[in-house]
Amino acid sequence: MLRFENVEKTYKGDIVALQDVSVNVNKGEFIFLVGPSGSGKSTFLKLLLHEEQPTSGRIIVAGRDITRLSHWKLPQLRRNVGTIFQDFKLLPTRTVYENVAFAMEVIGRPKHVIQAQVPQVLELVGLEDKNERFPAELSGGEQQRVSIARAFVNRPLILLADEPTGNLDPANTVGVMRILDRINRAGTTVCMATHNGRIVDAMRRRVVELDHGRVVRDEASGLYGEGGEQ
Amino acid sequence: MWARFKYFSRETVISLRRNLLMTIAGVITVAVSLALFGGILLLSRWVDHGTERIKGGVRLEVFMNVDATDGQISDIRASLESDQDVKSFRFFDKQDALSEFKRIFRKDPDLVKNITADALPTSFRVIPTTAEKTNSIQNRFQVQPGVDDVATPEEALRGLLDATNTARIIFIGLSLILLLSSLFLIVNTIRLATFARRREIEVMKLVGASNWFIRIPFMLEGLVQGLIGAGLAVGVVAVLKVGFDRWFSSPTGFFREFYLTTGDAVSVALYVFALGVIIGLIGSTIGLRRFLRV
Numbered sequence: 001m002l003r004f005e006n007v008e009k010t011y012k013g014d015i016v017a018l019q020d021v022s023v024n025v026n027k028g029e030f031i032f033l034v035g036p037s038g039s040g041k042s043t044f045l046k047l048l049l050h051e052e053q054p055t056s057g058r059i060i061v062a063g064r065d066i067t068r069l070s071h072w073k074l075p076q077l078r079r080n081v082g083t084i085f086q087d088f089k090l091l092p093t094r095t096v097y098e099n100v101a102f103a104m105e106v107i108g109r110p111k112h113v114i115q116a117q118v119p120q121v122l123e124l125v126g127l128e129d130k131n132e133r134f135p136a137e138l139s140g141g142e143q144q145r146v147s148i149a150r151a152f153v154n155r156p157l158i159l160l161a162d163e164p165t166g167n168l169d170p171a172n173t174v175g176v177m178r179i180l181d182r183i184n185r186a187g188t189t190v191c192m193a194t195h196n197g198r199i200v201d202a203m204r205r206r207v208v209e210l211d212h213g214r215v216v217r218d219e220a221s222g223l224y225g226e227g228g229e230q
Numbered sequence: 231m232w233a234r235f236k237y238f239s240r241e242t243v244i245s246l247r248r249n250l251l252m253t254i255a256g257v258i259t260v261a262v263s264l265a266l267f268g269g270i271l272l273l274s275r276w277v278d279h280g281t282e283r284i285k286g287g288v289r290l291e292v293f294m295n296v297d298a299t300d301g302q303i304s305d306i307r308a309s310l311e312s313d314q315d316v317k318s319f320r321f322f323d324k325q326d327a328l329s330e331f332k333r334i335f336r337k338d339p340d341l342v343k344n345i346t347a348d349a350l351p352t353s354f355r356v357i358p359t360t361a362e363k364t365n366s367i368q369n370r371f372q373v374q375p376g377v378d379d380v381a382t383p384e385e386a387l388r389g390l391l392d393a394t395n396t397a398r399i400i401f402i403g404l405s406l407i408l409l410l411s412s413l414f415l416i417v418n419t420i421r422l423a424t425f426a427r428r429r430e431i432e433v434m435k436l437v438g439a440s441n442w443f444i445r446i447p448f449m450l451e452g453l454v455q456g457l458i459g460a461g462l463a464v465g466v467v468a469v470l471k472v473g474f475d476r477w478f479s480s481p482t483g484f485f486r487e488f489y490l491t492t493g494d495a496v497s498v499a500l501y502v503f504a505l506g507v508i509i510g511l512i513g514s515t516i517g518l519r520r521f522l523r524v
Binding site for chain 2: 076082150151
């Protein structure tokens with residue numbers, strides 16, 4: 001589903017972000033991307049979204065080499081890859097329902113499909129009774145669930161999560177992780193960058209650790225710290 | 231399809247309203263510059279009609295007597311052909327004279343109704359080799375048998391032509407500057423609109439909205455400004471057309487040969503309209519340029 005082949009990324013000024021990174025993620029896998037700040041996690045995700053291009057190497061997403069993707073094919077990639085962020089990126093002037101519906105509206109889905117899908121997804125994230133609320137009236141955990149609903153409503157093959165629990169308290173973190181787990185069990189590949197060791201340890205999923213732009217660890221059901229010592 | 235149309239028009243209206251002052255400024259500048267542009271085009275057409283003859287180089291008209299014989303006419307033709315000072319000439323028969331009469335007095339149907347081709351004189355329109363020869367040709371042909379009169383265009387008309395040429399250049403320059411500033415205003419309005427909606431745009435890109443889907447509401451916003459401005463300017467053109475007709479309609483006045491047809495007004499209006507659309511679209515394209523790259 002996702003494959004990095006000897007990917008190298010150097011930013012202007014010879015700042016090396018990724019060095020010879022090769023990772024293969026199968027359909028339906030759940031992987032944690034861990035590592036200290038500046039280890040290359042964000043670059044990894046940006047490359048997947050085609051926000052940055054690798055200096056060398058190949059990146060395959062859903063069977064397609066996105067390294068040389070022409071910019072008019074980019075929207076197609078983005079429809080296959082849902083994204084959630086630490087800061088949610090919700091539209092403050094729109095209600096919960098409208099925020100989710102917006103993601104379908106702007107890729108031209110017909111109204112009856114939107115009206116059928118949005119309530120379903122809101123139910124999946126447990127916000128079916130907060131349809132008409134605005135983001136500012138919700139807790140951080142609820143806002144993140146709205147953003148998950150928005151990322152998932154178009155049924156992407158892959159869900160990227162960049163520190164999705166970074167702004168949340170432990171209770172909300174658990175809620176968000178449950179939803180991501182549920183989405184993953186329904187068949188969506190999930191790739192989550194995080195600093196939260198407790199989640200990683202509790203979930204026991206595949207862990208890819210980056211350090212100074214290199215993959216230093218890739219374990220099938222790993223812990224946050226090596227050998228569980230941290 | 232209908233859902234998309236509704237989406238685009240809703241987004242466009244919201245955006246236009248959000249930037250109401252900028253929108254109004256853009257529309258007014260477009261309207262003023264296009265009205266100036268349209269006005270100058272109309273004036274040009276009007277002067278062109280009035281000075282067709284001078285512009286063709288015609289300096290003299292040799293009018294024959296109404297009852298001049300064919301022999302007299304061909305004598306004149308022969309001496310024009312052999313005259314060293316005549317560059318070229320053209321013969322106007324009675325039928326030509328009638329259609330010209332009808333044109334000049336088109337506001338006076340009674341007069342036109344009562345005239346027949348027979349009552350009008352034939353004439354020669356003569357272009358001399360140089361302007362200085364005008365008077366000597368006039369003197370030579372004035373006295374020929376069958377010639378009623380040799381007319382030269384009024385000097386005032388030439389002065390007017392020069393003046394309008396100067397005015398035309400100045401006004402076209404002015405309207406170009408105004409057109410440019412209206413373009414910049416639209417560019418700025420679109421930039422503000424994209425800035426006001428940068429969160430929406432970010433989300434749209436994130437969920438894979440196509441570039442056109444993102445851009446169309448902004449393109450429409452620019453287009454609407456261009457269209458409204460052009461619409462106002464077309465109104466001004468229409469008023470000017472009616473005004474020209476009314477102010478200069480005297481069949482005997484200095485401007486009797488100056489006129490505007492409805493066709494002139496329509497074609498000027500079309501130019502103005504097209505220019506408004508082009509300005510709107512170019513303005514929004516430039517305003518959106520930074521979003522061409524996702």
